[in-house]
Amino acid sequence: MPVPTHIFDPPFNIVRVSHVVLEVTDLAASRAFYETVVGLRVTDADAGTVYLRGVEERQHHSLVLRKADGPACRRIGFRLGHEADLDAAAAFFAQRGLPHAFVEVPFQGRTLHASDPFGLPLELVAGMERRPSSLQRYADYQGVRPQRLDHVNVFAPEVQASLDFYAALGFRLTEYAEEDGPDGRIAAGWMHRKGNVHDLAFTNGRGPRLHHLCYWTPTALDIIHLCDVMATSGYLPNMERGPGRHGISNAFFLYIRDPDGHRIELYTSDYQTMDPDHEPLRWSLRDPRRQTLWGAPAPKTWFEEGSLFAGQDLRDPAFVADVIVAS
Numbered sequence: 001m002p003v004p005t006h007i008f009d010p011p012f013n014i015v016r017v018s019h020v021v022l023e024v025t026d027l028a029a030s031r032a033f034y035e036t037v038v039g040l041r042v043t044d045a046d047a048g049t050v051y052l053r054g055v056e057e058r059q060h061h062s063l064v065l066r067k068a069d070g071p072a073c074r075r076i077g078f079r080l081g082h083e084a085d086l087d088a089a090a091a092f093f094a095q096r097g098l099p100h101a102f103v104e105v106p107f108q109g110r111t112l113h114a115s116d117p118f119g120l121p122l123e124l125v126a127g128m129e130r131r132p133s134s135l136q137r138y139a140d141y142q143g144v145r146p147q148r149l150d151h152v153n154v155f156a157p158e159v160q161a162s163l164d165f166y167a168a169l170g171f172r173l174t175e176y177a178e179e180d181g182p183d184g185r186i187a188a189g190w191m192h193r194k195g196n197v198h199d200l201a202f203t204n205g206r207g208p209r210l211h212h213l214c215y216w217t218p219t220a221l222d223i224i225h226l227c228d229v230m231a232t233s234g235y236l237p238n239m240e241r242g243p244g245r246h247g248i249s250n251a252f253f254l255y256i257r258d259p260d261g262h263r264i265e266l267y268t269s270d271y272q273t274m275d276p277d278h279e280p281l282r283w284s285l286r287d288p289r290r291q292t293l294w295g296a297p298a299p300k301t302w303f304e305e306g307s308l309f310a311g312q313d314l315r316d317p318a319f320v321a322d323v324i325v326a327s
């Protein structure tokens with residue numbers, strides 16, 4: 001199937017993925033998990049909401065936890081270049097008849113809510129309140145020492161159409177997994193705006209659902225340390241996959257599940273991709289090094305479980321991908 005063409009003059013400028021809003025059922029348990037186990041810093045909190053950020057981050061939050069009756073992902077946030085990009089984005093969604101509205105959100109500048117054609121709830125901002133970075137306040141480092149939000153990955157029923165839509169918004173494909181043969185269909189794609197492997201990835205599956213959100217860590221040893229801590233502090237069942245080295249992205253990784261089952265990846269050491277002629281890298285769906293370079297397949301849960309987007313109906317995928325699953 002065709003890989004999308006790179007577009008260098010998109011209708012508005014998305015800089016990077018910015019933040020994620022999760023709905024959680026037990027705010028205290030989730031706060032303890034993200035603050036103590038993962039090591040994010042709490043910027044603000046009230047009775048129903050906790051705002052967190054990584055040690056490097058200067059924006060007010062990259063993760064928002066909101067108390068709710070059931071777990072869900074409420075929004076995926078993207079940072080735009082300028083205020084004018086917000087207006088251009090609103091015009092873009094209006095022109096296509098897609099839902100959109102300017103809303104007030106605490107600690108954020110002017111904020112545009114919009115839905116893509118596939119039901120992903122987006123939150124676009126050009127600015128947010130600033131806070132000091134703790135990058136060189138090493139005494140503040142806790143847990144896996146998460147530096148910054150790196151990317152989100154979503155289950156998409158229509159992967160090719162999703163890649164094409166985001167390519168038109170300037171996202172550039174870096175890697176993709178495809179069926180073999182002349183009519184092979186793309187089952188997953190990784191796209192970036194900020195210059196590393198991805199801000200946004202699509203995985204073939206029942207959706208739309210959030211597959212995971214990912215924080216960058218300083219080193220692989222931080223991830224191994226987190227494994228030791230989780231295994232000995234009651235969080236062993238929350239460790240889902242890894243640690244390991246991805247074939248795709250080359251990143252060292254671990255996947256964990258929060259108290260509501262939201263999936264978090266800890267990730268480090270991918271590579272830069274900003275050259276305009278950077279070619280997408282193809283992987284065969286049947287290459288065992290794709291998921292984990294060392295050959296270990298992902299568990300069944302990794303292909304089947306994800307977080308609902310609040311209020312969104314689910315659709316079955318356009319096709320069933322013949323992926324390698326751990327037995």
Ligand SMILES: [Fe+2]
Nearest residue numbers: 151153214265
């Ligand atoms: Fe990821």
